[in-house]
Amino acid sequence: MYREKSDLSGRAAFITGGGRGIGLCTAEALLEHGARVVISDRDPAVLEAGRAELAEKGWEIDAVTLDVTDSKAVARAAADANERHGGIDILIANAGIAWPDTPGESMTDEVWHKVVDVDLNGCYWSCREFGRAMLERGRGSIVTVGSMSGLISNKPQRQVHYNAAKAGVHHMTRSLAGEWAPRGVRVNSVAPTYVDTAMSRGGFTDDALMPTWMASTPMNRPARADEIASAILFLATDASSAMTGSIVTVDCGYTIW
Ligand code: NDP
Secondary structure (H helix, E strand, C coil): CHHHHCCCCCCEEEECCCCCHHHHHHHHHHHHCCCEEEEEECCHHHHHHHHHHHHHCCCCCEEEECCCCCHHHHHHHHHHHHHHCCCCCEEEECCCCCCCCECCCCCCHHHHHHHHHHHHHHHHHHHHHHHHHHHHHCCEEEEEECCHHHCCCCCCCCEHHHHHHHHHHHHHHHHHHHHHHHHCEEEEEEEECCECCHHHHCCCCCCCCHHHHHHCCCCCCCECHHHHHHHHHHHHCHHHCCCCCCEEEECCCHHHC
């Protein structure tokens, strides 16, 4: 029975920002559990590299270029994917950016919008467009990728845009979960700690900063992308069938202290 609950045979999943990092690991986790997977990313080269990496491992996937900040493009991608795959059962709203860091008193409109447009608005456009089709079918599971930065204002400071956007992702997740639970659609979020990916290499791996981060981490290590993917997988499957509106920390204990 427990094995059946995590079986995704016959289900189709769509992942935003799926060309690399956490999104690509999640694609592999879903494929291993039997799902058909569509990865999307804004950069065709990143998307193709992700598709090729999965193909080398013997997986066949569908890959579509998509910038989640373009709500009309998200609507078109949702309609196409639903038609091509006979309905998308799982959405992983994962696309995100974090930089540039800027002190709160001097962040420009442009820098604020750049991060909020991808991390919060893009996540909402994705949930709205894929969620609508799920509601029509009366079933679906959405996992948003938030951050521990949505729960605490982590070090380094200077990320008011990212922290606010990820807090918004968590609360949006809970709001949609409440609205959609009676109609068969679950919405949950993961809140990862630092993970070594291209995004975090943009700033977190600063040699001077890592000891500070690790001193604040009970497990004294970063998480790996596959460890975030495992939590996303659990939330995507029926193994988590009683969960909706949950914000699952995958943070090596960072938010305990
Ligand atoms: P990566 O940069 O490796 O992957 C994110 C992907 O999202 C990239 O391929 C990126 O493409 C893509 N993307 C960015 N903007 C858009 C857009 N507008 N439309 C579509 N795709 C886009 O980072 P991670 O795998 O680390 O991040 C995945 C998620 O995890 C993000 O939401 C991030 O905030 C979250 N997270 C990551 C943590 C970490 O330490 N790595 C910690 C906590 C949360 P491009 O190259 O074009 O930018």
